[in-house]
């Protein structure tokens with residue numbers, strides 16, 4: 011098995027001030043480790059810095075200080091081609107599948123694109139057969155019915171499946187899923203989450219960002235709770251939801267009736 015750890019040390023992310031205002035410290039000294047075969051959830055309210063971490067991992071947000079490394083490679087020290095090459099092992103599934111997908115491209119091209127970018131697949135034929143396989147894997151079956159469609163010819167759930175297929179086709183070591191199911195109907199949520207879980211079972215690592223504690227608790231091995239740019243609690247999912255040690259986690263749980271052991275209605 012390839013040795014891998016996504017290791018974040020003392021991460022700080024500041025966004026510059028606008029029009030004389032103060033800068034925003036979105037992430038304030040975060041340490042986080044993600045190993046192969048782990049499905050880890052980052053939960054926390056809106057604005058707590060979750061997406062900033064995902065974006066920094068993907069090279070889409072600048073890091074003010076700290077280190078993000080994959081195995082022995084410090085991603086924050088790399089630029090340009092070398093950074094892109096190192097991040098081959100990482101794939102992002104975004105919240106809004108409509109925004110993430112080029113409306114002019116067919117499903118076939120959208121899912122093939124990462125293979126072309128990463129120079130994977132020896133021939134067009136080989137790439138296309140991998141695309142079909144990936145589409146079948148995410149339940150867009152038979153693939154022939156979907157590959158010619160453009161994003162507007164798909165439902166929201168199908169678009170999200172296309173995003174997951176495009177992310178998983180390069181067999182990434184790490185999948186970063188930022189609110190992967192928040193726009194989806196409950197009926198298709200489980201399908202997408204099971205796909206991420208299947209990727210984890212193949213030995214990859216999955217980091218899911220969400221403000222949905224019940225979903226995170228159901229699928230993740232470990233939960234990280236963020237509040238105002240800091241990690242306030244982390245531990246095995248069951249322990250975090252059954253025996254939270256931080257007041258903020260208790261507040262999050264209380265806001266979730268199904269899990270709110272501390273809510274006034276719990277047990278009644």
Ligand SMILES: Nc1ncnc2c1ncn2[C@@H]1O[C@H](COP(=O)(O)OP(=O)(O)OP(=O)(O)O)[C@@H](O)[C@H]1O
Pocket residue numbers: 025026034035036054055056057058059060061062063221
């Ligand atoms: N590009 C940006 N420029 C300036 N400020 C930003 C930028 N992106 C995020 N922020 C600010 O950084 C803070 C953290 O935002 P972030 O998106 O990381 O939080 P989040 O926990 O992912 O929130 P949500 O659940 O709403 O997506 C917020 O105060 C936000 O307004």
